[in-house]
Amino acid sequence: MERQEHVIGKSVKRVDAFEKVTGRAKYTDDLCGKEAYVAKILHATVAHGIVKSIDTKEAEKIPGVVKIVTCFDVPKIYFPTAGHPWSTDPAHQDVADRLLLTEHVRFYGDDIAAVVAENEVAAVQAVRALKVEYEELPFVLDVQKAMEEDAPQIHDTYPNNILKHTTIRNGEYEKARKEPGLTKVEGWYQTPTVQHCHIENFICYAYMEQGRIVLVSSTQIPHICRRVVGQALGIPWGKVRVIKPYIGGGFGNKQDILYEPLCAYLSTAVGGRMVKLDVSREETFVCNRVRHAIRIHIISYVRKDGTFAARKIECFSDQGAYASHGHSIGAKCMNCFPQLYPCPNIEGDSYTVFTNKSVAGAMRGYGIPQAMFAMESHMEDVAKAMGLPSYQLRFQNIMPKGFKDSFSKNVNYYDTFRECMEKGKKVFRYEEKLKEFKNQTGEIRRGVGMAVFWYNTGVWPISLETSACRMVLNQDGSVQVQVGETEIGQGADTAFAQMAAETLGIPFENVHVMTVQDTDITPFGLGAYASRQTYMAGFSIHKTATLLKEKILDAACELTRQIKENMDIVNGKIVRTTDGSILMTMEELAMEKMYSLTNNGHLTAESSLQIKNNAYSFGCTFAEVEVDIPACRAEVIDILNVHDCGKLINPALAKAQVHGGMSMGIGYGLTEHLIYDEKTGKPLNNNLLDYKLSTFLDHPGLQAEFIENYEPTSAYGTKALGEPPTCSIAPAIRNAVLNATNVAVNEIPLTPHILFKRFKEEGLI
Structure with a gap:
């Protein structure tokens, strides 16, 4: 019997590769x-x-x-x-x-x-x-100054320019922090405005x-x-x-x-x-929009064994002039705090504040790059204060298998964090490099650092999650697929085609995904954001493909006189499962069904689903840097990301996503910062010459590794990957600089200006 070729898990060529490489793809300006x-x-x-x-x-x-x-x-x-x-x-x-x-x-x-x-x-x-x-x-550019009583009022309906303030109160923070023998570790961390x-x-x-x-x-x-x-x-x-x-x-x-x-x-x-x-x-x-600059204050009370007795976080999110996505970024930034390293006694306050700056909205990571910079920098600071290896501190405190969030109902089904850390440590030779770079004293020093990240898939239960799909059988046996989720360069259409081909039982090249969405024609969908598309669209693609397959087999039953229970679609052919014989091709079936004078029919299927699930994505970054102390310059020498994003639909696309996110994270950590004139409020470097965007010449080879833990809530076992790769890069670089120089820098990007200030304060120059 002919066996179905599996498409999911293969690095098939992108469906839009030829059009884009040859310049034939039509963008808005072309049309x-x-x-x-x-x-x-x-x-x-x-x-x-x-x-x-x-x-x-x-x-x-x-x-x-x-x-x-x-x-x-x-x-x-x-x-x-x-x-x-x-x-x-x-x-x-x-x-x-x-x-x-x-x-x-x-x-x-x-x-x-x-x-x-x-x-x-x-x-x-x-x-x-x-x-x-x-x-x-009068205008105000600083997020905390905007909250002061005498600050200029930007919107009349928001006193002290506070768009929204939310809190976390778990356990008894005040009581727990007074436990005898605790060490208090405190830090302020600042992330920049970037575009x-x-x-x-x-x-x-x-x-x-x-x-x-x-x-x-x-x-x-x-x-x-x-x-x-x-x-x-x-x-x-x-x-x-x-x-x-x-x-x-x-x-x-x-x-x-x-x-x-x-x-x-x-x-x-x-x-x-x-x-x-x-x-x-x-x-x-x-x-347009920029990423929120968020200032974060963290206090941890730590026992001698490295466990947390009580923890506190304050987030001050710079919204800019208008609400846009509002408090959702600041809230997400805070809300991952009690989940990443669970502690029974936590206080949290998150403020989203208007300033007279460019409007902040959604940007890859949605508050988590900011959160991870603060939280993972702080973990390194805690380890240093306690005299503990930072890897060990993370390993013993990080979210365990079986953890369930009370709000999202997300469950950590595997010991993913530790699996990713262990794989990354081995591949990167982290322990060996720590020993190799210990006790350096020269002007040029090497260091290694690590950071982990936490991420959700989609927006449920905060907002609606829904997906719809339409499939149509063509005369040649191929299938058109339409979804409301959008291809924006990340390769989503290819993943959609792979999922449809796998479920239908037809060759990948026989699936035609409509990359152009048209609200008059395309089924309702919410689009590309929250690293939701492969996970959410997977549900409607699976259901629609199953419905269409049933209709095709019903038609085959009419045309071949065989019972449906004895038939399947394998590699685009109608096959009798009892003996493996090929009864007819999909093209033969489609032509007969569409042009029959006695039993004509147009085979199409459509479905819409509300999805009430979410899923955790986890991973970590290991970075090696070289620091030129007199030049106040840090350069990334080696960097590795390890991800659990569930089942990989297309490994090559997954690696491409990770590489792109890593590049973006390197820019966030080292060079990118939209600067405003304090006297006028005017942006000073709003062009690609002065902004210093990271390019492939500014970083080394990018390594990506995966742990494929099948996500049980997903139609195809997959979950978020689009945004996670950028989340833990900056703190890993920062921690590598700390390891190399013994100087903690709590503000990014780590430009020569910022490094000069800290190196001078610490007596290195």
Whole structure:
């Protein structure tokens, strides 16, 4: 009998590889018609203030200018921008604090007017010709200073600029910390504002067709985008159609609704003509979204044996000027604290605070890179204070097998953390390197460090998790697959095709995943975020493939007179299982079924599922650095990530995800930081020359290893991998620098400026 070729677990070639390598893949700008008008935005040049007037006279004289819209012209409809599922419960809806254009400027770069012109030159000239009169107001850039009583008030409805404050109170912290014989270890840790720096800047275009708005956008969340555009314009959501083509990366920036509502509005303002709004790299840095800079304070009370008696954490999350994803990042940052190293007596406070800086939103890791930098740096500090090996301290305190979180109901089904640590220690030769680099005194020193990470898969039970899939059998026996989850460069379409092929029993090359989502056609899905897609889409793909397979076998039963129980689909052929004989091919079945004059039928299946599960992803990083003390420079020499992301659907894609995340983490730890002028609030390095983005020339070979513990809550045994690889890189590098120099640096990135300050304080230079 012919055996089914297994597709899951194989490094098959990406389904979009040829199109992307040859440049044939059509991105938003490739699809936009040449007849499109060009829109450009006028951004505020004060950090906080009120727009008193905008003089448009000179701009209107410029040839080619079609329309100028100011903050005084747009409807005063407040809308949310976060790419979260909508909730019918008002208490669980995102904060609606944005307008298409605003009179109240809250950060340097806020949107106050827009120009629509026949070409880019005219649009740019017109924006420059607009004259703005401001009433300037005091501004604040520091997250804790913004909470002070006399700080400038950024939003009237949020006293002390606190968007939200949540707490953790487990056990009896105050009583437990007074236990005799405890050592108190305390530290403040600071992470920077950084930007996603995806290859394709945000871009969209809009036009009207049959009384509806059609919007083509480089978005991670087409169905959510449709809803927010409808809300922002005050029109029924069904009057908006969103199309998502190929995307050149997003990393969470495009999990926010950026300029889609404004672009749609501008199209309506010029009679429904096509309007393109393309954002420059400088605008992307400042006017899209950034990662939250979070300041974290941790106190641990430790027994002599290295166990924790009591622990406390405070998180101060810099939200920037508008709510965007709001407190969800700050809350997640705090909430992993009692899970990573469980302790019976914990206090936690997390504050998300408005400042007059660029708006912070979703970015790869969603609060966990910040949390892991603080928590894993602190673990190293605890080990140093207690005179214990940091590996041993982690090993004895980390989340055990069988741990169950009371809120998410997540269960740690395996001793994954320790498995990852043990494998990483062996592969990296961690113990040997510790001995080799001990007691160095020269100007050039080597050191090794490690850090672990904790991560959830998806957003249940905080928000809705749902997935839908549609499959259609083609005449040649191949199958079309449509899902609402989006390919944004990470290889999701390939994983979807592998899962569908495996369940249906057909060759991988006979599955055609529709990479373009269209809200008029594509089943409802929530998009790319929270490392959810392979896990969540897997449920609907499995169910839909099972339904379609049943229909195919029913048709085969009619055509072959065999009973369905004796048939299966193997490598795209209808096979009798009792003797292994091939009854017919899928192509023969599809043609006969579709064109039969007596029993015609179109074989298709569709399903939608709400998923009420989540899953833990775990792993760790080992890093080796070389520190040039006089130059105040740290360089990564060797680095390894070990992950348990469940069953690997495609090992090559999994490694690619890890390598990309590691590169991003190296930049986060060593070079990247969006800097603001303290006197004006103006961003100073919002370009790729001055921002110092990490590239492949800035790091060594990247090692990725896996522990494949099959996730029992998953349709295919898989779980989160997209975001985890970036979470533990920065603290591992920081801890390696500590090991090399005996100097703890509690602020990233570890630039020469920051290292110089700490080395001088510690007497190294």
